[in-house]
Amino acid sequence: MYDGWKIIIGIIIFLGIATFPILYDLGKAAPPPPEPKIDTPEIKKMVEKKCVEPKSLMKIEHMVMLKDWRDWYVREGRSIYIAADGKQYNISLSNTCMKCHSNKKDFCDKCHNYAAVVPYCWDCHIEPKEEGQL
Amino acid sequence: MSFGLSLWLSFFAVAVLVLVALFGVEAAHLNYLFGVIIPYAAFAIFIVGIIYRFLKWAARPVPFRIPTTAGQGKSLPWIKQNKIDNPSTALGAFVRMIFEVLLFRSLFRNTRTELRGPILSYASAKWLWIAALAFHYSFLIILIRHLRLFIEPVPFLVKTVEKLDSFFQIHLLGAPLLYITNVALLAAVTYLLLRRVVIPTLRYISLPADYFPLFLILSIGITGALMRYFYKVNVVGIKELAMGLINFSPKIPEGIGVLFYIHLFLVSTLFAYFPFSKLTHMVGVFLSPTRNLANNNRAVRHVNPWNYPVKVHTYEEYEDEFREFMKDAGIPVEKE
Numbered sequence A: 001m002y003d004g005w006k007i008i009i010g011i012i013i014f015l016g017i018a019t020f021p022i023l024y025d026l027g028k029a030a031p032p033p034p035e036p037k038i039d040t041p042e043i044k045k046m047v048e049k050k051c052v053e054p055k056s057l058m059k060i061e062h063m064v065m066l067k068d069w070r071d072w073y074v075r076e077g078r079s080i081y082i083a084a085d086g087k088q089y090n091i092s093l094s095n096t097c098m099k100c101h102s103n104k105k106d107f108c109d110k111c112h113n114y115a116a117v118v119p120y121c122w123d124c125h126i127e128p129k130e131e132g133q134l
Numbered sequence B: 001m002s003f004g005l006s007l008w009l010s011f012f013a014v015a016v017l018v019l020v021a022l023f024g025v026e027a028a029h030l031n032y033l034f035g036v037i038i039p040y041a042a043f044a045i046f047i048v049g050i051i052y053r054f055l056k057w058a059a060r061p062v063p064f065r066i067p068t069t070a071g072q073g074k075s076l077p078w079i080k081q082n083k084i085d086n087p088s089t090a091l092g093a094f095v096r097m098i099f100e101v102l103l104f105r106s107l108f109r110n111t112r113t114e115l116r117g118p119i120l121s122y123a124s125a126k127w128l129w130i131a132a133l134a135f136h137y138s139f140l141i142i143l144i145r146h147l148r149l150f151i152e153p154v155p156f157l158v159k160t161v162e163k164l165d166s167f168f169q170i171h172l173l174g175a176p177l178l179y180i181t182n183v184a185l186l187a188a189v190t191y192l193l194l195r196r197v198v199i200p201t202l203r204y205i206s207l208p209a210d211y212f213p214l215f216l217i218l219s220i221g222i223t224g225a226l227m228r229y230f231y232k233v234n235v236v237g238i239k240e241l242a243m244g245l246i247n248f249s250p251k252i253p254e255g256i257g258v259l260f261y262i263h264l265f266l267v268s269t270l271f272a273y274f275p276f277s278k279l280t281h282m283v284g285v286f287l288s289p290t291r292n293l294a295n296n297n298r299a300v301r302h303v304n305p306w307n308y309p310v311k312v313h314t315y316e317e318y319e320d321e322f323r324e325f326m327k328d329a330g331i332p333v334e335k336e
């Protein structure tokens, strides 16, 4: 008794599971990496278009920074952040970050949808009003 | 091999892997090698290796049913059969396999033998089962969650798993949410490793083949956790890389972070090592003859496939041949 057909079925199931991502993406072109837009009125007004910290840092560590901001504000009562270049910012998610990045859908959400992260901050914090939103 | 040698050899083997990736990317800038070529090669070895194993096992004949009988077998109608622990049908064997694969039922029966004073006793020992279950399910959920880096659009199921897994919020680390499975995986692997270090009998039977996979998986979990909670990497860039690999149009985005390459190199090693190690039990468990066969030795005729064809001369044929002589000699015959 060799049960060849059972083995064949087993191999097919194994291949199906192991190559699932390849099969799933088959025929679809790789989605273009997100390009967060920085064309908000607030940023257009800026002479030197710079974020709170250098872009390379913001891109990777903005969640760490937001966490620090939250802790400083809520737990330590600090309300001013002094950036590495000496500029001062009010510590606030809705009034600082989102004032410049008022296009949440074309900015934050672009990356987050791509990486499938859903920050829960907006359960409480107010999102900036955008077109097409209530 | 002695215990110390086995343990340290495995530990240093993994340490060397980490250093190879670290210097390969940081000093020699072999990003393409570590980001594309090695992962592809490892995946190919994994697929071909597993199929090779599959076929090798499949070529072994199963002459006879050898299930472990862990309950009452099928008998007279008024004796109650244990249909799962001593299955007599394919369905029973199937159900038994499901319990085995999903719940590690035979490990659940694991006992500890000890001397209590002069009395030899067998006590229940469930820690191994619990740790094994925690480890395997954490691993599975982590793999499912990782799909977010490989497929687009990310299906609802993956997002739901992620949401449930990140139930706990944390304050101190670099991410606002803690993955439960990340903690469970590290805790379970640590337990499984310490078990082989602390318990003398287990230490005695453990070899590099036992320690190496544990160190390897532990270091994969640690590098993953470091990326998430301590030294941030560019996840958008990593998804670009991963999608490139999946769509066979590989490219290496800039500024990903060396920690990711170490993680990926360790994972590649795991995949390439998989088919040639004890880890193939992932596939092998389905082919364990003591679990997947129905106990029907006496109900069904099983012909040993490697028997050469035996020339048989049945009694009927014998009688046909010698009937007249038998009658003459006064020997009774069945057919007149």
Ligand code: HEM
Pocket: B139, B142, B145, B146, B149, B179, B181, B182, B185, B220, B221, B222, B223, B224, B225, B227, B228, B229, B235, B238, B242, B260, B263, B264, B267, B270
């Ligand atoms: C056997 C396979 C793998 C195992 C066991 C594994 C394990 C882990 C673990 C435990 C973490 C910590 C965070 C979490 O729980 O999600 C993690 C994070 C991560 N892994 Fe893996 N991994 C594997 C394969 C891969 C592969 C193939 C890639 C890339 C293409 C990858 C990329 C990442 C990234 C980018 C993170 C950080 C995620 C974040 O910061 O949110 N892993 N991994």
